[in-house]
Amino acid sequence: xxxxxxxxxxxxxxxxxxxxxxxxxxxxxxxxxxxxxxxxxxxxxxxxxxxxxxxxxxxxxxxxxxxxxxxxxxxxxxxxxxxxxxxxxxxxxxxxxxxxxxxxxxxxxxxxxxxxxxxxxxxxxxxxxxxxxxxxxxxxxxxxxxxxxxxxxxxxxxxxxxxxxxxxxxxxxxxxxxxxxxxxxxxxxxxxxxxxxxxxxxxxxxxxxxxxxxxxxxxxxxxxxxxxxxxxxxxxxxxxxxxxxxxxxxxxxxxxxxxxxxxxxxxxxxxxxxxxxxxxxxxxxxxxxxxxxxxxxxxxxxxxxxxxxxxxxxxxxxxxxxxxxxxxxxxxxxxxxxxxxxxxxxxxxxxxxxxxxxxxxxxxxxxxxxxxxxxxxx
Ligand code: NAD
Numbered sequence: 001x002x003x004x005x006x007x008x009x010x011x012x013x014x015x016x017x018x019x020x021x022x023x024x025x026x027x028x029x030x031x032x033x034x035x036x037x038x039x040x041x042x043x044x045x046x047x048x049x050x051x052x053x054x055x056x057x058x059x060x061x062x063x064x065x066x067x068x069x070x071x072x073x074x075x076x077x078x079x080x081x082x083x084x085x086x087x088x089x090x091x092x093x094x095x096x097x098x099x100x101x102x103x104x105x106x107x108x109x110x111x112x113x114x115x116x117x118x119x120x121x122x123x124x125x126x127x128x129x130x131x132x133x134x135x136x137x138x139x140x141x142x143x144x145x146x147x148x149x150x151x152x153x154x155x156x157x158x159x160x161x162x163x164x165x166x167x168x169x170x171x172x173x174x175x176x177x178x179x180x181x182x183x184x185x186x187x188x189x190x191x192x193x194x195x196x197x198x199x200x201x202x203x204x205x206x207x208x209x210x211x212x213x214x215x216x217x218x219x220x221x222x223x224x225x226x227x228x229x230x231x232x233x234x235x236x237x238x239x240x241x242x243x244x245x246x247x248x249x250x251x252x253x254x255x256x257x258x259x260x261x262x263x264x265x266x267x268x269x270x271x272x273x274x275x276x277x278x279x280x281x282x283x284x285x286x287x288x289x290x291x292x293x294x295x296x297x298x299x300x301x302x303x304x305x306x307x308x309x310x311x312x313x314x315x316x317x318x319x320x321x322x323x324x325x326x327x328x329x330x331x332x333x334x335x336x337x338x339x340x341x342x343x344x345x346x347x348x349x350x351x352x353x354x355x356x357x358x359x360x361x362x363x364x365x366x367x368x369x370x371x372x373x374x375x376x377x378x
Contacts, residue, residue: 070294092181125192
């Protein structure tokens with residue numbers, strides 16, 4: 001049995017971290033057929049578009065893709081490939097696990113000092129709704145005729161004054177999309193041996209939009225009673241709790257905007273972009289990718305950290321039902337990080353540490369480690 005997967009190397013450091021992930025995935029012993037496709041800058045040169053139809057079709061056919069980061073060209077008229085991919089494939093769930101690894105420097109806080117950071121033993125997953133909310137892209141620019149008309153309608157309907165030069169963004173939150181994302185979060189919790197789902201909202205102020213999110217989340221969670229614990233929290237209180245006691249959280253499910261902000265906050269809690277994996281998942285397809293971008297200034301230097309992309313590969317293994325291989329890969333990564341020797345510059349205490357290794361060397365160390373790890377299943 002082998003898995004046919006679309007592989008998109010991407011731009012900048014993308015091909016280097018994608019190579020590293022591919023080597024590690026092959027070393028798990030699982031058989032792969034890589035369907036390599038272009039997106040991003042390389043695709044523009046050949047196909048005159050950063051997201052060729054044949055790349056999309058490959059993902060639709062294979063249903064699973066692993067993708068390096070893609071540069072969003074500035075001033076060319078091309079929109080973000082990442083946003084386009086999510087829309088075209090209806091990838092409604094963005095999943096970002098945030099886990100602290102021994103050996104990865106967690107941020108120290110002023111009162112705690114080094115070694116006393118509260119950001120240890122963090123192990124949570126952000127599940128962000130990807131398709132609606134203020135990110136749906138329904139916006140009206142300031143001082144346009146349509147906006148002026150909308151403002152006068154809104155003022156009449158709501159009785160609330162709106163400045164005549166205001167720009168307007170619309171925040172759609174539906175029961176349909178909320179039901180889908182909360183169901184996804186609960187199923188994810190069950191499939192990944194997680195115990196609790198926290199719905200994050202601001203329903204005390206946004207009674208209709210976030211109120212509907214909360215009401216729907218509660219209704220969905222009731223179906224999982226006894227199997228997945230459920231709670232809800234206000235987004236502002238959640239930010240404070242994440243900084244004070246991140247260990248209290250397990251799976252968090254959020255509307256689009258809060259999800260975007262909190263997933264970066266949580267990536268910061270556990271050591272930043274170098275170790276933050278992710279996935280965008282829909283009913284028809286799933287695309288696995290690191291949270292970080294294409295970091296063009298490091299392109300071709302064999303310098304950057306491949307872990308975020310390798311851990312995205314481990315997420316892909318779990319998605320495919322290959323839990324054993326995923327555990328082996330996760331634990332090999334954890335062991336190499338814990339040793340702190342064969343790691344890239346960003347994981348050393350001093351960024352100029354001459355003992356830092358390159359992207360390829362770190363991937364090879366992880367592969368070597370995979371041969372010796374003994375799986376400890378919790
Ligand atoms: P970036 O994540 O590419 O880089 C910011 C900084 O983070 C880098 O300069 C580097 O210091 C550090 N960094 C990032 N990845 C690292 C790694 N693997 N190892 C070590 N250090 C790492 O963010 P940016 O500079 O804002 O964006 C560059 C380009 O990437 C933009 O065109 C942006 O649109 C794109 N981008 C793409 C994706 C994606 O494809 N999913 C995501 C974010 C940004």
